[in-house]
Amino acid sequence: MDKFVIEGGKRLKGEVTVSGSKNSCLPIFAATLLTDDACIIRDVPNLRDTNTMFKILRSLGKNVEFEKGKVRVTSTKNPINCIADYKLVSTMRASFCVLGPLLGRYKIAKVSLPGGCIIGLRPVDLHMKGFKALGASILMESGYVVAKAPRLKGNHIYLGGVFGSSVLATDNVMMAAALAKGKSIIEAAACEPEVADLAEFLIKMGAKIKGHGTPVIEIEGVKHLHAVDHTIIPDRIEAGTLLLASLITGGDILVRNAFSHHMGAFIDKMQEAGVNVIKTEKTMRLQPKKTLRPVNITTLPYPGFPTDMQAQMMALMSVTPGISVITEKIFPDRFMHVAELNRMGAHIQREGPHAIVEGMSKLLGAPVMASDLRASACLVLAGLAAKGKTSISRIYHLERGYENFDLKLQALGARVWREKE
Numbered sequence: 001m002d003k004f005v006i007e008g009g010k011r012l013k014g015e016v017t018v019s020g021s022k023n024s025c026l027p028i029f030a031a032t033l034l035t036d037d038a039c040i041i042r043d044v045p046n047l048r049d050t051n052t053m054f055k056i057l058r059s060l061g062k063n064v065e066f067e068k069g070k071v072r073v074t075s076t077k078n079p080i081n082c083i084a085d086y087k088l089v090s091t092m093r094a095s096f097c098v099l100g101p102l103l104g105r106y107k108i109a110k111v112s113l114p115g116g117c118i119i120g121l122r123p124v125d126l127h128m129k130g131f132k133a134l135g136a137s138i139l140m141e142s143g144y145v146v147a148k149a150p151r152l153k154g155n156h157i158y159l160g161g162v163f164g165s166s167v168l169a170t171d172n173v174m175m176a177a178a179l180a181k182g183k184s185i186i187e188a189a190a191c192e193p194e195v196a197d198l199a200e201f202l203i204k205m206g207a208k209i210k211g212h213g214t215p216v217i218e219i220e221g222v223k224h225l226h227a228v229d230h231t232i233i234p235d236r237i238e239a240g241t242l243l244l245a246s247l248i249t250g251g252d253i254l255v256r257n258a259f260s261h262h263m264g265a266f267i268d269k270m271q272e273a274g275v276n277v278i279k280t281e282k283t284m285r286l287q288p289k290k291t292l293r294p295v296n297i298t299t300l301p302y303p304g305f306p307t308d309m310q311a312q313m314m315a316l317m318s319v320t321p322g323i324s325v326i327t328e329k330i331f332p333d334r335f336m337h338v339a340e341l342n343r344m345g346a347h348i349q350r351e352g353p354h355a356i357v358e359g360m361s362k363l364l365g366a367p368v369m370a371s372d373l374r375a376s377a378c379l380v381l382a383g384l385a386a387k388g389k390t391s392i393s394r395i396y397h398l399e400r401g402y403e404n405f406d407l408k409l410q411a412l413g414a415r416v417w418r419e420k421e
């Protein structure tokens with residue numbers, strides 16, 4: 001296992017390019033199960049999670065080639081195996097998204113339940129509700145979900161849950177409905193740009209979908225989907241993390257391939273904190289007007305402030321003098337980074353779904369441990385800002401979602417390197 005070692009205090013400078021979105025491409029890979037034709041997907045980041053999805057597709061009988069960001073998924077001579085194995089599905093929740101396409105196309109799917117995860121309970125009741133509404137029978141068998149339907153039938157499906165809409169449930173049900181008989185309407189659908197990107201991919205395959213990117217998605221089922229060539233949207237969470245790396249080090253970097261129109265809530269909070277946001281269609285840059293002000297943040301489904309940026313914002317607020325309150329409304333237990341930031345001298349108190357941050361002028365380097373993907377990004381930001389040396393163990397969490405992050409930061413002047421644990 002590798003760890004990151006960071007010598008903090010270097011101001012980042014230069015230009016960096018954001019990779020394709022992890023959360024966009026994972027369900028898009030699952031969607032390739034909807035056709036036998038070749039699917040080409042471009043701007044795919046080389047990550048642990050994308051590689052896990054390749055393994056799953058191969059285990060189901062697809063052929064996957066990956067070279068320089070271009071993925072080509074084709075059929076093999078073998079029939080598709082409709083069973084997605086526990087070992088693979090348990091390592092990554094997004095792999096549950098193969099259920100919708102398998103069910104829609106092959107009438108049966110047996111997919112392991114993804115299980116819990118460090119950021120809290122992560123049920124799949126909304127996925128099930130959607131499949132049942134489309135006419136599938138669902139059984140639980142030794143930790144597997146077994147879904148069957150001779151042919152799915154379109155229906156009106158309300159997909160809102162206790163915490164609002166669900167990204168992967170919307171993806172899963174939309175993929176199943178693409179080949180169902182008749183019209184489906186998903187109400188309280190997730191509006192995330194990654195859901196809209198999947199819909200665009202399906203439309204290029206011949207699906208009839210309207211309203212994606214809004215809470216009401218209409219899908220007119222078709223009999224057949226075909227070959228597609230699609231470029232993934234840039235990763236808005238990586239863009240936000242890099243911009244915060246610049247800000248927290250007092251640096252000035254230009255982030256290329258950052259779609260500011262996907263980052264409204266983040267931009268709003270930056271402006272409230274006293275930062276000048278300079279943006280073009282595909283680039284962003286942050287320049288603080290004077291000293292930063294603390295801001296309160298509440299995570300919400302898109303277009304609200306993304307839960308996937310909560311931990312990174314907490315790192316920034318830890319070094320912004322004043323009090324800020326961070327409220328987590330999507331995953332109320334997503335606060336594993338609090339104790340680690342406090343090890344670095346931050347003053348953060350957790351109270352239920354709130355974290356009260358008393359910003360300090362400096363953090364001090366310390367050995368810390370990454371607990372999940374975004375918590376590891378938060379600790380990298382804290383390490384970049386801290387005085388002295390920070391070592392972050394279990395950095396494999398970061399590798400699930402950030403492509404070459406150490407190399408990108410090094411190119412911007414950061415003192416960060418890998419060591420064996």
Ligand code: UD1
Pocket residue numbers: 022023024026093094121122123124125126127128161162163164165166167168169190194307308330331
């Ligand atoms: C996706 C993202 C993840 C992000 C999250 C929220 C991918 C691969 N992952 O995860 O990075 O943090 O959206 O923006 O795209 N819920 C239920 N029942 C369900 C499904 C979800 O109650 O059947 C709840 C969840 O526990 C959570 C909320 O709904 O409280 C939103 O979760 P959801 O949008 O489903 O997250 P994911 O799609 O798993």
